[in-house]
Amino acid sequence: MSSQDSSEGQQCPLAVGVETSSQSASDGETDCEVITVTIGATVPTGFENTAAEEVQEKIGADATISKDRGRIYFQITTDKLSQVHNLRSVDNLFVVVEEYDNYQFKDSKEETLEDLQKLASKLPWTNALKVWKLNTSLKKKRGPHRRPQGPKGKGRRGRNFRDRGKANKDVVETDTMETVTVEIEKLQLEPQAPTTGQGGGSPDLENSPLGEQQEVEGQEPGPKVLKFRVTCSRAGDKHSFSSNEAARDFGGAVQDFFQWKADMTKFDIEVLLNIHNVEVVIGIALTEESLHRRNITHFGPTTLRSTLCYGMLRLSKPQASDVILDPMCGTGAIPLEGAIEWQQAFYLAGDNNDMAVSRTVNNICHIQKKRLDKCSTPGLPIDTVQWDLCHLPMRTNSVDIIITDMPFGKRMGSRKKNWDLYPPCLREMARVSRPGSGKAVILTQDKKCFQKAISRMGGLWRKHHTVWVNVGGLHAGVFLLKRTAGIFGQTPEDCLKGKPFLSFTVLL
Secondary structure: OOOOOOOOEEEOOOOOOOOEEEEEEEOOOOEEEEEEEEEEEEEEOOOHHHHHHHHHHHOOOOOOOOOOOOOOEEEEEEEHHHHHHOOOOOOOEEEEEEEEEOOOOOOHHHHHHHHHHHHHHHHHHHHHHHHHHHHHHHHHHHOOOOEEEOOOOOEOOOOOOHOOOOOOOOOOOOOOOOOOOOOOOOOOOOOOOOOOHHHHHHHHHOOOOOOOOOOOOOOOOOEOOEEEEEEEEEOOOOOOOHHHHHHHHHHHHHHHHHHHHHEOOOOOEEEEEEOOOOOEEEEOOOOOOOOOOOOOOOOOOOOOOOOHHHHHHHHHHOOOEEEEEEEEOOOOOHHHHHHHOOOOOOEEEEOOOOOHHHHHHHHHHHHHHHHHHHOOOOOOOOEEEEEEOEEOOOOOOOOOOHHHHHEOOOOOHHHHHHHHHHHHHHHHHHHEEEEOOOOEEEOOHHHHHHHHHOOOOOEEEEEEEEEEEEEOEEEEEEEEEEOOOOOOOHHHHHHOOOOOOOOOOOOO
């Protein structure tokens, strides 16, 4: 779609919506400009279609899935920006400054990095910065929020991007709470003429909370200088440059163009440079931390992201009055997400580990307290039990949906133990599920053991669909199973009950 301009040698970008109109604000205060922009969102790998469905359902926008797995793009008007933050399937959000579907990288590293430097001053920053400004004001109204903090030790405030050299990638943590206290209207968002001093400011600005210009008696204070950083995400093996080199040179050009201050940890604005083979997307981050950090305060060794839990729940299509069971709940991430989003169903969370049950109870109490503080109904349709997974204290044929994260055999248990655990576990799940209508959504990385166990239970479970996901760098599968109409205890597989679950290799 995009191609190189033969006359000037510049890249031809894809069109980004720039429609504007004047519309009355929802709170009735003042008229505000409504802009149509493209929003990018990172989602759990494998659940891109699920996220696209949610965007269509809740915002009414058609989302496109990026060639780079784990990202979707959709257009919105800025009056719907707050709704975007309420999406349950997305991790991080950013507004697209420009996107190139077929960026023509030069053969040499030096020429490519020089092109990236020139690109910074040619990009249409105006609308993206307006969205960032609006997004920051929305966060201010919502009250306290997290601001990314870097590793302990000497900070990197005020550094020039070109001084980064071959530094390691920045590690960003989110362990402190701050409140937006800047006056948004007084931030320096427009390109500025170069000034003396490194990074476009004087040394006296170095220790200022937001790089404020010095006040001179009798003169109006100037705009506050933004602090920023550039984060580059690169995928592909045909690039002559590294992610750090691209971020360094592109960030240096952005710094020269806007006269912003570079700060790798306490930044106000984060510019994103996403490169996937020949696809290049430049954006501005709208989230300071992943939106999956919303339910859990008491973490276990293998806590699932809330966004991944949402994808698993949506795959099962919960209905009103469904009884939904998580027999290995860990921290309760799955039933908690379900109880918040699908409140017409009832959720049972259980585990054989007393610490896991305690974490689940604490997480439920945390959500209930948050809802009470917001003056909403604090109660959740969820209960917690400690039980033996293979002998559930539940009636036969009493559960509509089972959703659980089974042990991978990595951090919890072992691959050897899984061969003894999976078969009786799946049998017990079949016993409590409703024949003909029951469903199970199982997440596991031990695919070989799971497939073998399911193949031995054809009379009870049928594999309907599989979604391949990335969980902490591990290639795992989310398996949607349908309960057959077979009556538990009367299927051909029941004659195998009690026999060892072994795998034999025949050598010819």
